[in-house]
C-alpha cells in the first residue's frame with residue numbers, strides 16, 4: 001500500500017512546518033527526504049505516522065498497526081536487551097510463537113547484532129542502537145516504513161547494514177520514507193524530496209533533480225559574491241543563476257550537496273531578503 005500527502009500544511013503556532021507539500025511514497029520504493037535543520041522532515045514523517053494532524057491538505061497512510069516508525073530519538077528501551085526490545089514490539093503488534101521468534105532472529109541477524117542479542121540497549125554503541133531501532137520498526141513487516149534519520153551517528157560499516165535492511169524492506173514491498181542529512185547517501189534512494197523551511201525545492205530521481213537544476217556552479221578560492229558561495233573541502237563553490245557568465249575559475253558538475261545548498265540559498269536570499277540573483 002502506498003502513502004501520500006497532498007498540499008499538506010502543518011503549523012505549530014507561527015511556524016509553518018509544512019507549506020503545501022505533496023509527496024507520494026509508492027510501495028517498493030525508497031523516498032529520501034533531505035533538507036537542513038527545521039526543514040520539516042520530521043513533521044512530514046510524523047504526519048504520515050498520524051502523530052501530527054494536517055491544518056490543510058490531504059493524506060493517505062495505512063493505519064498504525066501497518067506502519068513502522070523509527071523516531072528521531074533512541075527508538076528502543078535502554079533497560080531491555082536487544083531481543084527483549086524486539087519481543088516487546090512484536091508483542092504490541094500481536095506477533096508471538098515460533099513465527100515471531102524466527103522473525104526476531106532474522107532481524108537480529110540482518111542488523112548485524114547476533115553477538116549482542118542479550119546485551120541491554122544501554123550497552124550498545126550509538127550505531128548498534130540505531131540498527132536495533134530500525135529492526136524494531138520493521139519487525140511486523142509494515143507496508144509503510146517511516147525512518148527519521150536512521151543513519152545519523154552510525155559508522156560507515158553499520159550504515160551498510162542499515163541500507164541493506166532498508167533495501168530489503170522495500171524489496172519485500174514496503175513503501176519507505178526516510179529522512180537523512182547525509183546527501184551522498186540520499187543519492188542512493190530511488191526518489192528524492194528536497195525540503196527547505198516547509199517547502200519542496202525539488203523532487204524526483206537523482207537524475208531528475210540533477211537535470212532540473214538550472215544555473216552554474218564554479219570552484220574558486222575567491223568567490224565574486226561570497227553570499228552565494230559555500231565551503232567544499234579545501235575550496236569554495238559559488239552559484240551563478242541561469243544566463244550569468246561566471247567570471248571566476250572552473251565550472252563543476254554539481255552533486256546533490258551543491259544542488260541542495262544552491263536551491264536553499266536561492267530561496268533564502270532571493271525570496272526572503274530580496275538579494276538579487278542576477279550576477280554582476
Ligand SMILES: Nc1ncnc2c1ncn2[C@@H]1O[C@H](COP(=O)(O)OP(=O)(O)OP(=O)(O)O)[C@@H](O)[C@H]1O
Pocket residue numbers: 012013015016017035036037038039040041042043044
Ligand atoms: N511540536 C512542535 N512545536 C512547535 N514547533 C515545532 C514542533 N515540531 C516542529 N516544530 C517546528 O517546525 C519546524 C520543522 O521542524 P521539523 O522537526 O519537522 O524539521 P526537521 O527538518 O526534522 O529538522 P531537524 O533535522 O532539525 O529535526 C521547525 O521550525 C520546528 O522548530
